[in-house]
Amino acid sequence: MPVVLGVLLVLLSWQVAVDGPLLGLDRWARHTVREARHTLHNALLDRLGEAFADLGAGSVAVPVLLLGAVVAAGREFRAGFTRWWLPVPVAVLTAGLIPLLVVPAKAWFARPGPLGLPLTADQWGWYPSGHTATATLGYGVAALLLARTAGPGARRALAAGAALLAAGVGLGLVWSDYHWLLDVVASWCLGGLVLWALARRPLTGRPGKDPGTSP
Structure with missing residues (x-):
């Protein structure tokens, strides 16, 4: 899985950097979505797209992350975990990692959005x-x-809830014409790599012992 995600992320980034033929998928997806919106002309779908896109804002997702960490820490304290407090710094570091991963890439690729307007300063x-x-x-x-x-x-x-929210945000952005499809797919790959790395390592101590200690 990490190899697939990594290769796909590199491929997409290369195509964006050189304006490669794979970007035709972006244009096809945007045309298809615009035709669907025009054909359906459904205000409810448009509002749902906007609502899901908004769930990706830092003002929404980061508080949910921090609240989840506090709840997790409380549950682990009651369960007797030796490092029950670790979910909170893990969440804080994750919140700080997101702009460190995304902002430099945005500045480097400087890709215009679907509307085609040139970037401002x-x-x-x-x-x-x-x-x-x-x-x-x-x-x-x-x-x-x-x-x-x-x-x-x-x-x-x-796991299903987190996956559905991530998928809903990405699709909502494409439906609302806020992002190209490949912008969204690249972020899914990037986020998937980080989640895979975190899932492979114990984030907190087991009940009654520290990570790595012998039973």
């Missing part, structure tokens, strides 16, 4: 999608932290 560019990265990491890390003290069914529900 205060704009970084559209690639990769900041809202999609924020949603993928914000909701994904919150789910990882809460899953530590959850049962199998709850863990599956948390």
